[in-house]
Amino acid sequence: MKITRIAAYQVDLPLNEGRYSWSGGKSVDVFDSTIVQVETDAGFTGYGEVCPLGPFYLPAYARGVRAGLAELAPHLIGANPVELTKLNRKMDAALQGHPYVKSGIDIACWDILGQVTNQPVCSLLGGRYGEDFVLYRAISQATPDEMADNVAGYREEGYRRFQLKVGGDPDTDIARIHAVRERLHPSDKLIADANTGWTMHEAMRVVRGVQDLDVYIEQPCLTYEECLSIRRQTNHPFVLDEVINGIQPLLRGHADLAMDAVNIKISKFGGLTKAKQARDLCVSLGIAMTIEDSWGGDIVTAAISHLAHSTPTELLLTSTDFNSYVSVSTADGAPQRQHGRMAASTAPGLGIQPKLDVLGGPIWST
Known part of the structure; x- marks a missing residue:
């Protein structure tokens, strides 16, 4: 089985309470989330998601997820999505650091592994x-x-x-x-x-x-x-x-x-x-x-x-x-x-x- 396509979707997630506030006066009203789709030649499709807590919490930001995916994803076409350790080594070789960029792909591939084996990821x-x-x-x-x-x-x-x-x-x-x-x-x-x-x-x-x-x-x-x-x-x-x-x-x-x-x-x-x-x-x-x-x-x-x-x-x-x-x-x-x-x-x-x-x-x- 091989990865044939990776796509990214952007979704705004407004808060029910209107605003989320924490130390240093930081706050977020609407979260910018990236949904990652991984397709295979065997007909299985997996999904992951990455949603940083704004650009001022950790070394991560929403647009960085999508920019990093554009850099990383072409290196993964043809890789086997259920060989997860090997896939992670391939991601680390193609893109130094930026773990949050890789998270959505990895989650989507676990989703695929569960579908292939007919088991919940748990x-x-x-x-x-x-x-x-x-x-x-x-x-x-x-x-x-x-x-x-x-x-x-x-x-x-x-x-x-x-x-x-x-x-x-x-x-x-x-x-x-x-x-x-x-x-x-x-x-x-x-x-x-x-x-x-x-x-x-x-x-x-x-x-x-x-x-x-x-x-x-x-x-x-x-x-x-x-x-x-x-x-x-x-x-x-x-x-x-x-x-x-x-x-x-x-x-x-x-x-x-x-x-x-x-x-x-x-x-x-x-x-x-x-x-x-x-x-x-x-x-x-x-x-x-x-x-x-x-x-x-x-x-x-x-x-x-x-x-x-x-x-x-x-x-x-x-x-x-x-x-x-x-x-x-x-x-x-x-x-x-x-x-x-x-x-x-x-x-x-x-x-x-x-x-x-x-x-x-x-x-x-x-």
Whole structure:
């Protein structure tokens, strides 16, 4: 079997809540998503998706996905899409770095592999754990009272794990964390995610200001070394995210006892193949994980669900349902949240069928 064509579609994904805000005054109103289509000479077609969180979060941006695909895709025509390790080596040889560009192609090829073998991607990634898995809800940065009210509302919908967007003024962030924790039950999990937004002295003020609360601290500072310095001065469970972009940072973090959990973002690693490698290493090392991506719609959510559902339950801190945040649906068959939980599809491949009327015509193809 050979790849015969690769195409890219562009879709705008407006937010249901109007705006998503996090540290440093960053915000997004409409997400620019790229849907990747991979066709084969055997009649199988797979789909992937890449949706950066704006151009100012990670070294990735939406138009860069499509520019990179135009550079990379011609090198993959004729390659076997189900030889995934070989395909990834070919992508890395053709385009140095830029893992987010490769992610949509890799996801689409897992979709094809599932169709060819008549198995859901979840089974191919290691097997399904339980009937479903737990989700978190990201709480956009606002006033302490507004964030507490938002958490209370989402808790009524069934969520029990919350990622609070902090990383601003330390006094305000301390108030945000206190206000939200007061509205939660003791068994609920609260993650204060600074998204690199604090300096070291600010981070220290916050962790001391919430030292008596049950809260996880996530990525307080920009660099690994800064985060490690805070980790060594707090007893809170500690999560690393933005600095975890490959196997080496995971190994270093484990050796330094730098974290209790990490976030595995599929596109940051370059697709499901390398995200699975990182996931499996974390399982071997006993590191808990949030399985997610930078952002996305139905297809990204489907890919996340298969990786999350094939992760041992005791090491899955949480996952996410990005398609519930946006007002445009791009595929039928995508997983949907139920009372703060989700299950991967049992259909072959990703289990989705893109809505071609929503996608429109491709903006680029080989």
